[in-house]
Amino acid sequence: MSTDGSGDRREDPPPPQNNGSGAIASIGGGNGVVSGDSSRPFVPSQRLRLNPNKDHKPDNYDDLQLDFNPSIFSSLEPYLPPSMLSVSREAKVQFMREILLRYLPQGEQTRAQRHREYRQKIISNYQVENFENWVNEAKFRIMRPNTMNKFGAVLDDFGLETMLDKLMEGFIRPISKVFFSEVGGSTLDSHHGFVVEYGKDRDVDLGFHVDDSEVTLNVCLGKEFSGGELFFRGTRCDKHVNTGSQSEEIFDYSHVPGKAVLHRGRHRHGARATTAGHRINLLLWCRSSVFREMKKYQKDFSSWCGECNREKNERQRMSIAATKLELLRREGESTT
Numbered sequence: 001m002s003t004d005g006s007g008d009r010r011e012d013p014p015p016p017q018n019n020g021s022g023a024i025a026s027i028g029g030g031n032g033v034v035s036g037d038s039s040r041p042f043v044p045s046q047r048l049r050l051n052p053n054k055d056h057k058p059d060n061y062d063d064l065q066l067d068f069n070p071s072i073f074s075s076l077e078p079y080l081p082p083s084m085l086s087v088s089r090e091a092k093v094q095f096m097r098e099i100l101l102r103y104l105p106q107g108e109q110t111r112a113q114r115h116r117e118y119r120q121k122i123i124s125n126y127q128v129e130n131f132e133n134w135v136n137e138a139k140f141r142i143m144r145p146n147t148m149n150k151f152g153a154v155l156d157d158f159g160l161e162t163m164l165d166k167l168m169e170g171f172i173r174p175i176s177k178v179f180f181s182e183v184g185g186s187t188l189d190s191h192h193g194f195v196v197e198y199g200k201d202r203d204v205d206l207g208f209h210v211d212d213s214e215v216t217l218n219v220c221l222g223k224e225f226s227g228g229e230l231f232f233r234g235t236r237c238d239k240h241v242n243t244g245s246q247s248e249e250i251f252d253y254s255h256v257p258g259k260a261v262l263h264r265g266r267h268r269h270g271a272r273a274t275t276a277g278h279r280i281n282l283l284l285w286c287r288s289s290v291f292r293e294m295k296k297y298q299k300d301f302s303s304w305c306g307e308c309n310r311e312k313n314e315r316q317r318m319s320i321a322a323t324k325l326e327l328l329r330r331e332g333e334s335t336t
């Protein structure tokens, strides 16, 4: 894992391995917490109450472009000192932000501050309809969605973060709870949303990789194109990311405009060349902090890693074979 100056967290590709399907890369994107002016000294009076005011009905902060999740502000509000409960929403936000910022490490505060200025610059400058033209004309250096795509844009940086968060909470999490609970599908709590573009003067294909997500939504927005098929080659944990694929893990999917695929982030995949036309896809990488934390203490991922599962079955097969052999040996002994 490495961090470049932009604060975009990426996983370095693992070393190449000849596994028939090519070495796998792992692509990551950043959607860290963005914060504001953290240089202001801490004022001791900026304290929250120990016990919340249970009768207080907090404001809703969903419509604001905030550097922390809006629900954090609603949850924190009943803990405000009594004099703060009746002030304007903006004043409450400012007060709570300053408290929240104290909990960010210094490096994160600087990174977050830069990211906030970056987003502000986009919001106040973006005028032309064609995104890539605008980037060229304005000579604006934008952060690309991940290390492998040279085109495309991070939607969270363009004011869509709250909307995409709602999409994840209201739509992707309920589905993932049913289909992907073993990889944290029911506890998805953050996302990285972006578009990717392929075709003439855009990216051509996308190499074999795993996403920096627990669950990925991939929606084909259009337009007309040939090629661009996704190829899937089995789900793997970190340790087994470069192992070969079993024949039953080989699965190809052709994008259809208006249709979407939902897959585990650790499901190894890539996109074939878009040979004609222009393809645009919307990606929402959904993450679960709970799943990531728990993963640190686990070694066996046989519930979702194809190779862990194969190894576990193999161990069971060997153990049954050894038991059978032992029983036969004992039977032989007792009859002689």
Ligand SMILES: O=C(O)CCC(=O)C(=O)O
Pocket: 196, 206, 211, 218, 230, 269, 270, 271, 281, 283
């Ligand atoms: O081009 C596609 O449809 C796949 C994109 C993808 O896998 C990714 O951005 O993680």
Ligand SMILES: [Fe+2]
Pocket: 209, 210, 211, 269
């Ligand atoms: Fe991907």
